[in-house]
Amino acid sequence: MSDSAFIPDELQRYVPEVAEPDDFDRFWRDTLAEAAARPVLVDVRPEPTDLRLLDSWDVTFAGFGGDPVRAWYTRPAGRPEPLPAVVEYAGYGRGRGLPHERLTWPVAGYAHLLMDNRGQAGQYGAGDTPDPHGAPGGPSPVTWGIHDPRDYHYRRLITDAVRAVEAVRALPGVDVDRVTVVGNSQGGGLALAVAGLVADLSAVLTTAPFLCDMRRAVQLSEPAPYGEIARYLAVQREAEESVWRTLSYVDGVNFARRATAPAHFGVGRRDTVCPPRTAFAAYNHYGAGNGRPVRPEREMHVYPFNGHEGGEAVHVRRQLRWLDSVLQP
Numbered sequence: 001m002s003d004s005a006f007i008p009d010e011l012q013r014y015v016p017e018v019a020e021p022d023d024f025d026r027f028w029r030d031t032l033a034e035a036a037a038r039p040v041l042v043d044v045r046p047e048p049t050d051l052r053l054l055d056s057w058d059v060t061f062a063g064f065g066g067d068p069v070r071a072w073y074t075r076p077a078g079r080p081e082p083l084p085a086v087v088e089y090a091g092y093g094r095g096r097g098l099p100h101e102r103l104t105w106p107v108a109g110y111a112h113l114l115m116d117n118r119g120q121a122g123q124y125g126a127g128d129t130p131d132p133h134g135a136p137g138g139p140s141p142v143t144w145g146i147h148d149p150r151d152y153h154y155r156r157l158i159t160d161a162v163r164a165v166e167a168v169r170a171l172p173g174v175d176v177d178r179v180t181v182v183g184n185s186q187g188g189g190l191a192l193a194v195a196g197l198v199a200d201l202s203a204v205l206t207t208a209p210f211l212c213d214m215r216r217a218v219q220l221s222e223p224a225p226y227g228e229i230a231r232y233l234a235v236q237r238e239a240e241e242s243v244w245r246t247l248s249y250v251d252g253v254n255f256a257r258r259a260t261a262p263a264h265f266g267v268g269r270r271d272t273v274c275p276p277r278t279a280f281a282a283y284n285h286y287g288a289g290n291g292r293p294v295r296p297e298r299e300m301h302v303y304p305f306n307g308h309e310g311g312e313a314v315h316v317r318r319q320l321r322w323l324d325s326v327l328q329p
Contacts, residue, residue, distance in 0.1 A: 007280075007300070007302055011276065011277060011280045012280075012284075013284075014277060014280045014281060014284055015281070015284045015285060016213055016216065016253070016281050018213055018215075018248070018251050018253040018254060018281065018285075019215070019244065019245075019248040019251075020248060020251075020254045021149075021245070021248050021249060024248075024249060024254060027149065027249055028197055028249075031064075031155060031159055032159060032162055032197065034065075035062070035063065035064055035065075035066075035159050035162070035163055036166070038062045038066050039062065040061050040062055040163055040166045040167045040170055041059070041060075041061055041062075041167060041170050041171070042060040042061055042062055042068055043058075043059070043060040044057050044058075044059050044060075044073070044171065045057060045058050046058075047072070047099055049099055049100055050100070051099075051100055051103075052077065053076065053077055053107075054074050054075065054076060054077055054103070054106050054107070055074070055075055055076075055077045056072055056073065056074045056099040057072070057073040057074075057171075058070070058072065058099075059071040059072065059073045059113070059167065059171070061163055061164065061166075061167035062163065063118065063156070063159060063160035063163050063164075064118075064155070064156035064157075064159035064160055064163075065133065065156070067118065067129075067131075067132060067156075067160075068129070069115065069116060069118060069129050069160050069163070069164070070096060070116040070127070070128050070129045071096060071113050071114055071115045071116060071164060071167065072096055072099045072112075072113070072114045073111070073112070073113050073168070073171055074099060074103070074106040074111075074112045074114075075106055075110075075111045075112065075173060076106060076107075076109055079109075079173070080173060081173070082173055082174055082175040082176075083109065083110060083111040083173060083174065083175060084110055084111070084175050084178035084179070084180070084202070084327055085110060085111040085112070085113065085168045085169075085174045085175065085178065085179045085180070086105040086110045086111070086112050086113070086179075086180045086181075086182055086323075087113045087115065087161075087164050087165055087168050087179065087180070087181045087182070087194075088102065088105065088112065088113070088114045088115070088181075088182050088183060088187065089115055089117075089161055089164075089181070089182070089183035089186070089187035089188075089190040089191055090114070090115070090116070090117050090125065090127075090183070090186070090187050091124070091183075091184055091185040091186045091187050091210075092117075092120065092123075092124075092141070092142070092185060092186040092210060092224070092225050093117075093120050093121075093122070093123030093124040093125070093141070093224075094117060094120065094121065094123070094124045094125035094127070095116050095117055095120065095121030095122075095125050095126050095127015095128065095129070096114050096115065096116040096117075096121075096125075096126075096127050096128075096129075097125050097126050097127070098126070101125075102114055104316060104320075105182070108320055110180075111168070111171070111173055111174050111175075113164060113167065113168040113171070115160065115161065115164040116128065116129040117129065117157065117186075118130065118131040118156060118157060118160060119131025119141060119144075119153070120141050131144070131153065131156065133145070133151070133156060135147070135148065135151030135152075136151075137151075137153075137232075138228065138232040138236075140224070140225070140228045141153050141225075142154075142224075142225040142226075142228050142229055143228060143229060143232045145246075146229075146232070146239075146242075146243050146246050146247075147239060147242045147243070147246065148242070148246060149245070149246045149249040149250075152246050152249070152250065154211065154250040155249070155250065157190065158190060158193045158194075158197070158250060161181075161190040161191075161193060161194050162193075162194055162197050162198060165179055165181065165194060165198055165201070177200075177202075178202045178327055179200075179201055179202055180201065180202050180203040180204070180205065180323060180327075181194045181195065181198075181201060181203075181204055181205070182204075182205040182206075182319070183205075183206060183207070183209075184206075184207040184208055184310070185207070185208050185209070185210050185273070185274060185308065186210040186211070186225070188206035188207050188208055188209030188210065188274075189206075189209045189210040189211030189212060189252050190211075191204050191205065191206045191209070192204065192206050192209055192211070192212070192252040192255050192256050192259070192282055193211070193250070193252060193255045194255075195255060195256070195258075195259035195260075195261055195263065196254070196255025196256060196257070196258035196259050197255065197258075199260055201260075201261040202261060202262075202326065202327060203261055203262050203263070203264070203323055203326045203327070204259065204261050204262070204263040204264070205263075205264045205319050205322075205323065206263065206264070206265055206266075206279075206282075207265070207266040207267070207310050207311075207315060208266065208267055208268060208271055208273070208274045208279065208308055208310050209252055209265075209274060209278075209279050209282060210225060210252075210274050211250055211251065211252045212251065212252035212253055212256075212274070212278040212279060212281055212282040213251065213252075213253055213277070213278040213281035213282070214226075214229075214247045214248075214250075214251050214278075215244055215247065216277065216278060216281070217274070217275060217278045218230050218233075220275045220277065220278070221272060221273060221274070221275055222272065223272060223273050224273075225273075226273075226274075229243065229247075252282045253281050253282050253285050256282040256283070256285050256286040256287070257285045257286070257287070257288055257289035258289045259286055259287050259289075259296065260287065260296055261296060262296050262297040262298065262326050263283075263286055263287075263296065263297070263298040263299075264298075264299055264301075264318075264319060264322050264323070265279060265282075265283050265298065265299065265300040265301065266300070266301045266302075266303070266310050266311055266315045266318075266319075267279045267280075267300070267301075267302055267303070267310060268302075268303045268306035268307045268308060268309060268310045268311075269302055269303060269304040269305070269306065270304075270305065270306060270307045271306075271307045271308045271310070272307060272308070273307070273308040274308060276302070279300075280300075283298065283300050286298050297326075299322070301315060301318060303315070
């Protein structure tokens with residue numbers, strides 16, 4: 001199902017051939033196996049808040065390289081039974097903030113884990129997870145370590161995102177068989193990556209996803225984050241080949257092909273940050289990997305007069321209703 005009346009035929013038919021490295025699966029299998037060798041939960045402690053209807057915990061889990069990654073775990077107060085869980089990923093330049101900043105999912109009755117973005121906080125929101133790994137690259141997160149996929153910032157951030165799912169399943173009061181991932185922009189790109197790397201998710205909700213059809217996106221988009229890659233290449237003119245190779249290991253289209261969970265997409269038709277064409281690249285490829293005869297349920301919602309903000313509250317209401325229908329027995 002999709003808002004087909006608002007979707008030009010060219011977007012409905014847009015199925016680009018995105019470069020995929022021959023060792024893509026091995027690269028991620030080895031990366032995640034190294035992370036999984038460590039216990040996932042490092043520290044869980046109650047977080048005092050002024051919210052009488054919710055309980056919150058300050059969670060630290062072991063992400064890429066065993067690095068400590070911070071998260072908020074929040075759930076309805078007085079509900080000790082196992083609840084379906086939503087793992088949320090934040091946008092570019094944002095951190096986890098304070099525990100009362102994102103309440104939609106716990107107020108809706110879910111156990112909610114909000115992951116901090118390593119090294120990114122301070123541009124748009126607060127966080128407290130550093131990224132201690134340095135490598136040659138540019139000054140912004142999207143260009144940190146961009147010359148080599150093993151050094152790239154998004155190898156670490158995607159690994160953290162997968163470990164966040166493992167962390168929520170290790171927390172008390174979670175129905176481990178009903179875990180959903182959700183995010184907007186960079187968070188939407190992380191949700192797609194996790195969908196391609198974790199086989200037993202209940203659902204995926206991604207809005208205006210970053211990290212999709214990246215070579216085309218860098219050509220189309222002037223603002224950050226894609227514009228930061230273009231500006232880096234404008235100076236590092238001989239780095240183009242290594243940059244495209246690195247980005248192919250984190251492209252959301254390659255993850256989307258491998259996904260098996262039902263998916264809910266949303267885009268603003270006038271989005272210049274994460275162009276809608278690139279989201280459709282992931283949507284049209286979603287679940288089609290390995291010649292799969294039956295693809296997972298997926299739907300796309302398009303907001304023809306909106307940009308990167310998308311459908312905002314209207315879209316969130318659609319997400320809530322859709323997820324409730326997916327999780328019903």
